[in-house]
Amino acid sequence: MSVNYVNLDKSDNFKKLLETPVCQIKEELSSDRIKKYSASAGAGLVYNFAGKKVNNTILTLLQGLADEQQLIEKYKLLLNGDVINTGEKRMVLHHHTRGMKLDDVVSEGQDMTKFYDGEKKKIYDFAKKVHNKEILGSTGKPFDTVVQVGIGGSDLGPRAIYLALKNYNKPVLNAHFIANVDPDDANNVLSSLNFETTLFVLVSKSGTTQETLTNQKFVLNKMEKANISGLVPLKHFVSVTSATSPLAADTNYLSSFFIDNNIGGRFSSSSAVGGCILSLALGPEIFERFLSGAREADKQALNSNIFENAALLDALIGVYENNVLNMKNTAVIPYSESMSRFPAHLQQLDMESNGKSVNRFGDRVSYSTGVSIFGEPGTNSQHSFFQYIHQATSIIPVQFIGFRKPQIDADMEYQGSTSGKKLNANLVAQMTAMGVGKDDENKNKNFDGERPTSLLHADQLTPETMGAILAHFENKVMFQGFTWNINSFDQEGVQLGKLLANKVLNNQMDDVLKSYADLMI
Numbered sequence: 001m002s003v004n005y006v007n008l009d010k011s012d013n014f015k016k017l018l019e020t021p022v023c024q025i026k027e028e029l030s031s032d033r034i035k036k037y038s039a040s041a042g043a044g045l046v047y048n049f050a051g052k053k054v055n056n057t058i059l060t061l062l063q064g065l066a067d068e069q070q071l072i073e074k075y076k077l078l079l080n081g082d083v084i085n086t087g088e089k090r091m092v093l094h095h096h097t098r099g100m101k102l103d104d105v106v107s108e109g110q111d112m113t114k115f116y117d118g119e120k121k122k123i124y125d126f127a128k129k130v131h132n133k134e135i136l137g138s139t140g141k142p143f144d145t146v147v148q149v150g151i152g153g154s155d156l157g158p159r160a161i162y163l164a165l166k167n168y169n170k171p172v173l174n175a176h177f178i179a180n181v182d183p184d185d186a187n188n189v190l191s192s193l194n195f196e197t198t199l200f201v202l203v204s205k206s207g208t209t210q211e212t213l214t215n216q217k218f219v220l221n222k223m224e225k226a227n228i229s230g231l232v233p234l235k236h237f238v239s240v241t242s243a244t245s246p247l248a249a250d251t252n253y254l255s256s257f258f259i260d261n262n263i264g265g266r267f268s269s270s271s272a273v274g275g276c277i278l279s280l281a282l283g284p285e286i287f288e289r290f291l292s293g294a295r296e297a298d299k300q301a302l303n304s305n306i307f308e309n310a311a312l313l314d315a316l317i318g319v320y321e322n323n324v325l326n327m328k329n330t331a332v333i334p335y336s337e338s339m340s341r342f343p344a345h346l347q348q349l350d351m352e353s354n355g356k357s358v359n360r361f362g363d364r365v366s367y368s369t370g371v372s373i374f375g376e377p378g379t380n381s382q383h384s385f386f387q388y389i390h391q392a393t394s395i396i397p398v399q400f401i402g403f404r405k406p407q408i409d410a411d412m413e414y415q416g417s418t419s420g421k422k423l424n425a426n427l428v429a430q431m432t433a434m435g436v437g438k439d440d441e442n443k444n445k446n447f448d449g450e451r452p453t454s455l456l457h458a459d460q461l462t463p464e465t466m467g468a469i470l471a472h473f474e475n476k477v478m479f480q481g482f483t484w485n486i487n488s489f490d491q492e493g494v495q496l497g498k499l500l501a502n503k504v505l506n507n508q509m510d511d512v513l514k515s516y517a518d519l520m521i
């Protein structure tokens with residue numbers, strides 16, 4: 001299959017979109033539209049886009065744009081192991097970690113399905129032995145706690161998913177996370193733990209990340225200082241890394257699990273990076289259900305019809321908002337406290353992937369790529385930054401996420417309604433207020449409306465739904481990257497800061513760096 005990688009501004013459908021009159025949500029929104037404007041995301045997850053500034057003309061052009069930019073063909077090439085990550089000359093294989101593939105893919109002589117399944121089986125066996133108390137701490141006590149030490153993609157996704165699912169099924173082991181090199185944070189987490197019953201999962205794909213290696217030392221130091229008779233600190237550590245990293249050579253860990261360089265950090269939640277902590281904390285069965293939800297969403301994303309492919313449609317509407325309507329921010333608001341860290345994961349996923357200025361061939365692009373993302377759970381966010389979203393002069397599209405049922409059967413009624421009903425009443429009220437607004441003679445109390453919203457909804461936040469939500473956004477980011485003709489899978493923009501931090505630590509500073517350093521060190 002041959003495809004053309006072409007900049008967005010060369011697309012005829014994009015040029016037509018620029019000339020097409022913008023539609024008004026207030027005029028379009030109706031109960032019929034709310035029923036009709038829905039696309040399946042897989043695994044029971046549905047994307048409702050009735051609150052978007054799109055009509056049939058615009059949607060037809062977005063379908064044309066998807067076809068013209070060969071988005072589905074490019075997804076298929078990615079699945080089949082094309083070197084899609086041109087910057088790092090790598091394949092992009094995170095779909096394969098959840099069993100989503102078209103054909104077998106071989107990388108460096110290795111069948112990748114066998115590799116990912118093999119590491120997953122090693123993790124499941126290890127987790128079961130920990131749960132069955134066949135594997136014990138070095139002083140002979142069973143493990144009751146697991147702590148992931150890692151940062152960025154080695155922290156955000158696994159942490160968000162653990163928090164999302166720990167209410168669904170009581171954790172087998174309680175999980176904690178240490179990411180920041182802030183000593184107060186590591187100290188806080190460690191101060192509440194019993195080292196004899198704690199297992200640490202050190203996660204670094206590169207095995208060179210300064211913060212993670214420092215935090216490993218921090219933990220080891222604390223364990224040594226605790227002076228517990230018979231405690232062998234490294235026998236409370238497993239590592240998750242790539243086979244080529246310096247960590248891979250260290251055989252002192254209790255066990256080691258591997259990923260490979262074809263999995264980007266921010267796309268690694270369904271690999272051993274998420275698999276190890278989530279299988280230990282929640283159990284292999286829950287992780288397997290999570291993977292099946294992600295796989296369902298990946299399959300749905302193969303559909304070339306935008307009305308049957310939520311990730312594709314979400315991606316295209318996002319491009320339309322960014323490049324035609326000039327909206328450069330997106331708020332992601334889950335009406336679920338369990339999803340409190342999911343917006344933070346999306347910040348890395350989306351902004352590290354699509355915050356680029358050059359196309360996949362290294363040429364500067366003349367249009368904007370990526371959006372800035374922020375978010376907090378509702379209803380808390382209503383009492384915080386929603387004033388801005390309702391009445392500020394700049395418009396921020398809102399991506400709502402909601403569930404019809406809570407995870408725990410413990411709701412109660414007060415003033416005629418349950419807490420869960422109040423939560424979702426607020427969600428639908430916000431969507432309506434943002435789209436339709438309210439006229440008032442007092443301009444201070446006037447709501448213009450015309451704030452675009454969408455809703456990803458499902459019955460309940462289950463492992464399958466969580467997998468589908470994760471994959472939905474991964475695939476959305478991928479489709480947007482293809483539409484903008486950029487490489488979504490490298491992250492050169494994070495290197496300069498790392499280099500300069502090392503210059504400060506090694507005392508190799510120029511005047512500007514030295515003057516800033518004098519303020520802080």
Ligand SMILES: O=P(O)(O)OC[C@H]1O[C@](O)(CO)[C@@H](O)[C@@H]1O
Pocket residue numbers: 150151152153154203204205206207208209212265266352491494
């Ligand atoms: O897993 P590693 O190699 O420690 O990297 C952690 C994170 O650092 C980054 O490379 C950015 O600095 C992310 O892309 C990655 O998720």
